Structure formats: structure tokens, C-alpha cells
Amino acid sequence: MSFWLNIKRVSRAGFIGFLRNGFVSITTVLIMTIVLFVMGSLMTGSAALNSVLSQLQDKVDINVYFLTDAPENQMLELRDLVAELPEVADVQYVTREEALANFRERHKDDQLTIQALEELEDNPLGASLAIHAKETSQYEGIAKFLENETAVGGSFQIIEKINYFQNRVAINKLTSIIDASEKFGFFVTLFLIVVSALIVFNTIRLAIFTTKEEIGVMQLVGASDWYVQGPFIIEGALYGFAGGLLALFLLYPVSLWLGPASQAFLGSFNVLSYYINNIGWLFLSMVGTGVLLGAFSSFMAVRRYLRL
Amino acid sequence: MIYFDKVTKFYNGGMAALDDVTITIEPGEFVSIVGHSGAGKSTLLKMIFAEELPTEGTVYFESNNIAHFRKKDLNALRRKIGTVFQDFRLLPTKTVYENIAFAMEAAGQSNEDIAADVPHVLDLVDLSEKMDSFPRELSGGEQQRVAIARAIVNQPDVVVADEPTGNLDPISTYEIVQILKKINDLGTTVILTTHNKGVIDSLGKRVITMDEGRVVRDDKTGHYVL
Numbered sequence: 140m141s142f143w144l145n146i147k148r149v150s151r152a153g154f155i156g157f158l159r160n161g162f163v164s165i166t167t168v169l170i171m172t173i174v175l176f177v178m179g180s181l182m183t184g185s186a187a188l189n190s191v192l193s194q195l196q197d198k199v200d201i202n203v204y205f206l207t208d209a210p211e212n213q214m215l216e217l218r219d220l221v222a223e224l225p226e227v228a229d230v231q232y233v234t235r236e237e238a239l240a241n242f243r244e245r246h247k248d249d250q251l252t253i254q255a256l257e258e259l260e261d262n263p264l265g266a267s268l269a270i271h272a273k274e275t276s277q278y279e280g281i282a283k284f285l286e287n288e289t290a291v292g293g294s295f296q297i298i299e300k301i302n303y304f305q306n307r308v309a310i311n312k313l314t315s316i317i318d319a320s321e322k323f324g325f326f327v328t329l330f331l332i333v334v335s336a337l338i339v340f341n342t343i344r345l346a347i348f349t350t351k352e353e354i355g356v357m358q359l360v361g362a363s364d365w366y367v368q369g370p371f372i373i374e375g376a377l378y379g380f381a382g383g384l385l386a387l388f389l390l391y392p393v394s395l396w397l398g399p400a401s402q403a404f405l406g407s408f409n410v411l412s413y414y415i416n417n418i419g420w421l422f423l424s425m426v427g428t429g430v431l432l433g434a435f436s437s438f439m440a441v442r443r444y445l446r447l
Numbered sequence: 448m449i450y451f452d453k454v455t456k457f458y459n460g461g462m463a464a465l466d467d468v469t470i471t472i473e474p475g476e477f478v479s480i481v482g483h484s485g486a487g488k489s490t491l492l493k494m495i496f497a498e499e500l501p502t503e504g505t506v507y508f509e510s511n512n513i514a515h516f517r518k519k520d521l522n523a524l525r526r527k528i529g530t531v532f533q534d535f536r537l538l539p540t541k542t543v544y545e546n547i548a549f550a551m552e553a554a555g556q557s558n559e560d561i562a563a564d565v566p567h568v569l570d571l572v573d574l575s576e577k578m579d580s581f582p583r584e585l586s587g588g589e590q591q592r593v594a595i596a597r598a599i600v601n602q603p604d605v606v607v608a609d610e611p612t613g614n615l616d617p618i619s620t621y622e623i624v625q626i627l628k629k630i631n632d633l634g635t636t637v638i639l640t641t642h643n644k645g646v647i648d649s650l651g652k653r654v655i656t657m658d659e660g661r662v663v664r665d666d667k668t669g670h671y672v673l
Contacts (some may be wrong), residue, residue, distance in 0.1 A: 140554055147554050159540045356536045359496065360597065361526035362553035364518065 145366065153154060153373025159421055163346045164378065170342045171382025171433065172389065174335040175425045179390050182424065183413055184211045185324050187401065190239055190408040192317050196275055199310055201282060201303045203268040206262075207235065209297035217288065217297075218268055224284065225279035233271040237337060238264040265299055275314040334431060343436040347444070354444040373438030379429030387425055448474045448604065449659040451493060451559075451662065454504035456490055456660075461671070464490040466500070466660035475630045477649050480640045480656035481671055488640040491657070492609050495638070496528045497521055526554045529598025533613040535590040537597075543569070544578045546572055547597045551628040552571065556599050568596040572626055588619025605636040612643055620646065647671040 142335040157164050205214050215232065222230045233241070239262050246252045256263075272278050303310070349392075357367045393416065398411030414421070451473040453518060456465040465487045472478055480488045484490050493499040494506050497513050506513045508524060551561045569575045571644055572592040582590055591611055599664050608627060612620040624646050631637045641647065647654055647670065654669025655662055664672065 142556075145555070158541060284662050352536070353538050353540075355548070356538060357553065359498070359525060359530050359536070360550045360553055361522050361601075363523075365618075366553055 145369075149366065149369030150373055152249070152370035153377065156370055156374045157377045159376075160346075163349065164374075167346050167378045168381045168385065171339060171378050171429055172385040174339055175189060175379075175383050175386035175429050176389055177331060178335060178428060179386055179391075179421060181328055182421065183390075183394070185415055186417075187405055187408045187410070188324055191405055192320065194240070194407055195313060196317070197273055199269070199271075199283075199306075199313060201270040201272075201278055201301065203270065203285060203301050204299045205264045205265040205267060205297050206299050206363070209265065211266075213297050214266055214268075217330050220288070220371030221268065221285070223268060224271050224281060225264065226274070226280055228271040228273045230271075232266045233269065235262050235264055235266050237266060238262075240333065275310060275317060278310050279307075282307075291379065294395050339379075339432050340436040340439070343378065343433065344440040345370060347437065347440040351444050354441060355446075364445050368438060371437045371441045372434045375433035376430045377433070379431070379433030380426055382433075383422075383429035385428075387416060387418075387422055390421070393415075448472060448509055449638075450507040450510075451494070452500045452505045452507065454494065454506060456487075456494070456499065457502045463660045465494075467504070468658065468660070470655060470660055470662060470665070472636065474636055475631070475634055477628070477637045477650065477652040478639070478655060479652060479669075480638065480651060480655045480657060481642070481647060482640075482671065483673070485659075486655055486657040487660040489609055492607050492638065492640060495607055496525055496530060506629070523549075526550075528603045529595075529601070530604040531591070531594050531598050531606065531608040531611045533610040535582070535587075535594045537590060537593055539582055541599050542579050542581055543574060543585070543593050546582070546593060547600050550597050550600055556601075564600055568600045571599075571629075572596045580644060586619075588616070588622060589616050591623055592626065595623065595630075599630055599635070603635065605638065606630055608637065608639045610640050612641060612644065612646065624649070644671040649664075 203217075218230050218232050221227055242264060243253065243256070246256075270281060272281055282301060285298075285301055285303075354367055358364075394411045394414040398409055401408060401410040450469045451468050454465055454468045455463055458464055468487075468491065482488050482492065486582060490499060494513070495508070495529065495664075496502060500514050508527075511520075513524070538549065541549060547568060548561050548566045551564065565580070566575065567580055572595055574589060574592055574596065576591060577593075582593065585593065591614075595606075595608075595611070598608075606627070611627075612623050616625065621642065627637050627648070629637065639646075651668050654664075654666050654671070656664035656666075656669075656672065
């Protein structure tokens with residue numbers, strides 16, 4: 140009974156402390172709010188970055204153009220072979236007829252081209268494979284594989300051209316841009332997390348500094364260490380909880396305001412729908428980080444003054 | 448019950464705050480310690496509840512060496528010793544009632560005991576009506592009475608009072624001394640330091656006089672002589 144009684148007393152003392160230390164509580168909560176708001180924005184920002192990068196990645200592919208007289212079974216065999224490669228996300232086989240239809244569709248306003256096409260008796264277009272890799276850096280390997288298979292002496296002599304070799308520079312450039320943005324994003328995030336943790340830690344330390352004397356008094360009265368620390372840890376957790384919740388609320392009008400602009404600018408990514416779809420995850424990470432950071436900072440701060 | 452055996456204390460290598468002090472305090476005694484500022488009175492008291500440890504020599508509480516106490520034993524020891532200070536040291540964010548209840552909660556007392564005992568000690572120090580006030584709303588004398596109520600609520604064996612009347616007017620001083628006397632009459636050992644000649648002379652109890660860290664006089668029914 141004694142254990143639960145103590146838990147109850149410690150929690151109650153923590154709540155009362157939070158309410159009675161009005162001004163200190165408000166300033167601490169506001170600072171936590173700012174820090175957690177930055178964290179929430181960072182999460183949204185990195186989701187936006189990821190979405191833009193994967194959009195770019197989707198646009199990149201390798202096209203293998205077959206000779207017009209290539210036999211279908213060989214083309215399908217190559218498709219299955221490529222699909223089995225671990226680097227390949229998906230392969231799309233475009234038949235000659237589909238290629239022609241696509242071509243007509245693309246040039247439907249261009250009378251001259253269509254006329255020229257009609258003049259021809261036969262479909263001038265070959266079938267093709269559109270290959271998507273999982274990562275842009277893997278195209279090189281896939282292209283190498285295709286080159287080996289289709290080179291003189293390889294199993295497939297049906298290929299007219301592989302467009303990777305024309306797009307190589309652009310693809311490599313894109314790969315390095317994606318790599319750099321991911322690295323940059325990671326370090327910025329890391330840096331901001333460290334700075335935020337320090338700000339919160341210091342704020343709580345200052346809040347507790349004013350109660351240094353009290354901690355000594357509690358010990359003199361014979362309170363055990365954890366009985367002294369307990370209420371402060373609860374109070375710190377409450378700062379984090381309130382700060383996290385406030386930051387989450389603040390993020391809503393900002394998302395509402397940025398929503399249409401982000402859609403227009405980033406294409407597929409909408410800040411508002413990200414906020415709404417991921418509200419649970421945002422709540423967990425912002426409030427959770429706040430609570431843990433607040434409780435841990437309080438724990439460390441009080442420990443310094445438990446000198447008796 | 449409390450025994451100082453050749454205790455010497457240096458603070459950071461400076462002069463001795465206590466110099467070869469040997470005294471015995473028996474259960475139920477009322478002991479006053481007098482001396483100029485810096486004579487070592489406060490250091491002596493701090494060693495009883497282990498806020499300071501001796502550089503040399505040993506302090507015994509009920510035949511146990513305090514220096515060998517673990518954290519848990521120290522908390523238990525401090526619950527057997529009520530402390531009262533010149534600057535009151537109340538918890539500013541807790542009401543009078545909660546300040547006293549805190550000492551009982553820390554000692555693991557039940558809610559029923561707390562509800563019964565806190566009003567009782569508040570009655571003893573005549574502060575029943577101020578139970579829901581915060582310390583800042585009380586006069587110095589009233590705050591000190593709260594501190595005494597907190598010191599005695601766990602029925603300690605010893606009450607240690609370090610210049611409890613130092614900040615108080617004569618009437619409050621008189622009240623505090625009367626309360627301490629009452630506590631002592633009920634069987635609790637009281638150790639008091641003071642600069643107040645009138646207090647010492649009116650008590651007519653044992654007086655230990657200190658100077659430069661040494662015990663220079665120890666009278667059974669002493670007067671204030673410096």
C-alpha cells in the first residue's frame with residue numbers, strides 16, 4: 140500500500156506544483172512549445188522533401204527499345220529476367236501497338252507528323268521495356284546487366300538501344316543531389332534536436348534552480364531522494380505534455396495556411412493533408428518527446444541539488 | 448543519546464570550525480548552546496543531523512556512528528530529529544497544512560494519521576486558523592511556529608533549533624521559547640542555540656558555551672556568560 144500511496148502523493152504534489160508555479164510553468168511550457176513546434180515543422184519538412192525526392196525518382200527510368208522484328212517470346216524472357224534483379228522495383232512491357240498509340244496521342248496536334256506516319260505501311264516503332272530501380276544509384280548496375288546480356292555473344296540480340304547511356308549524366312547528377320539532400324536533412328535535424336534538447340534542459344534547470352532551497356528542506360525533513368525528485372519529474376513531464384499539445388494545435392493553422400501553396404509548389408505534397416493524415420504520429424512524437432525530455436531534464440536538474 | 452567524541456571540523460582547509468569537542472547529551476535534556484558568531488554552534492548542530500560530517504572524531508546517535516549511515520538510515524535519522532532554523536525554511540508553494548503534512552508523508556504515515564495529527568500540532572502552536580495560508584501570508588513568529596509544528600509532528604526524539612528566535616520580536620521570542628519548553632516537558636530532547644541572554648536566563652537549564660570551535664564552559668543550570 141505504501142508504494143501506491145507514495146505514487147499518489149508524488150503525482151498530486153507534481154500537479155499542484157505545476158498549477159501553483161504559475162509564471163514559471165507558463166514560460167517553461169511556452170519554450171517547450173516553440174521547441175516542439177520546430178520539431179513538428181521539421182518532421183513535416185522532411186516528409187515534404189522525401190515526397191519531392193521520390194517523385195523525382197519515379198520520373199527516372201531506363202527504357203530498352205527492341206528491334207521492330209524482335210520475337211515476342213524473347214522480349215518477354217528478358218523482361219522476366221530483369222524483373223528478378225534485386226535492384227529493380229518494376230518493369231513495364233510496352234508492345235509495338237501500345238507504343239504507336241502513345242505516339243499518336245502525343246502528336247495528335249501535329250498534323251505533319253501524323254501524316255508522315257500514315258504514309259508508312261508498317262508500324263515503325265518497336266516494343267520497349269520501362270524499368271524502375273529502387274534507388275537512382277542502381278541504374279548503372281542495371282544498365283551494365285542489360286549491356287552484357289545484349290552485347291555481341293550475349294543471349295539477346297534483339298535490342299536497338301538502351302537510353303540509359305544518353306541520360307547517364309542527368310541520372311548521376313540527380314543521384315548525387317538526392318544523396319546530398321538526404322545527408323543535409325539528416326544533419327540539420329540532428330543539429331536542431333541537440334539544440335532543442337539543450338534549450339529545454341536549461342529552461343527546466345532554471346525553473347528548478349529557484350526551488351534549490353526547498354529541495355534541501357525536503358531532505359532535512361527526512362524525505363527520500365526519489366520522494367523529493369518525483370514531483371519535479373511529474374512537473375517536467377507536464378511541461379512537455381502541455382508544450383507538445385500546444386505545438387500540435389499551433390501547427391494546424393500553419394498547415395491550413397501553407398496547404399494550397401505547398402500543393403502548388405511541391406506537386407504531390409500537401410502540408411495540410413500530411414498534418415491530418417499523420418495527426419496520430421505527430422501527436423505521439425511531439426508530445427512523447429516533450430514528456431520524455433521534460434521528465435529527464437527535471438530528473439537531472441534536481442539530482443544536482445540532492446546534496447545532503 | 449547524542450555523543451560527540453573528540454570532534455574536529457575543518458572547512459576547506461581553513462581554521463577549525465570545531466576543535467576537539469567532546470560532549471554528551473542525555474535523553475530529555477534541554478541544552479542551550481551559546482557563543483559568538485563563528486564559534487561553531489551551527490556546525491555542531493549540523494553534525495547531529497548529518498548535514499556536515501566530522502573531519503576527525505566521531506558523532507554517535509543512540510550509539511551508532513553517524514558517519515557510517517547509509518542514505519536510507521540518514522532519512523530515518525532525520526525523521527527522528529526535528530529541525531528549526533532562524534530563516535524558517537518552509538516550503539513556499541505549500542500551505543501551512545501541507546508543509547506539516549509533507550513531513551508526515553515523507554515519513555510514510557497514513558492519510559488517517561496525517562488528518563488526525565496535523566490539526567493537533569497546529570493547535571499546539573496555536574495556528575489552527577491559519578492552516579490554509581501560505582508562508583508569505585504569515586508573520587515571522589507565525590512562520591516559526593509552523594516550522595516548530597513541522598519539526599515535532601513526527602514525534603521526534605530530538606528537536607534541534609538553530610537560533611529560532613534570531614529574526615523575531617520579543618513577544619514572538621517568548622512564545623517560541625514557551626513552545627520549546629512545552630515540547631521538552633513532554634519528554635523530547637531540545638537543543639537550542641541562541642544569542643538571546645534573556646532566553647537563557649529565563650530557562651535555567653544546561654548551557655554549553657563555545658568559543659573559536661571549543662567548548663569553554665558547560666553548566667548544569669547555567670546563565671549567559673560571554
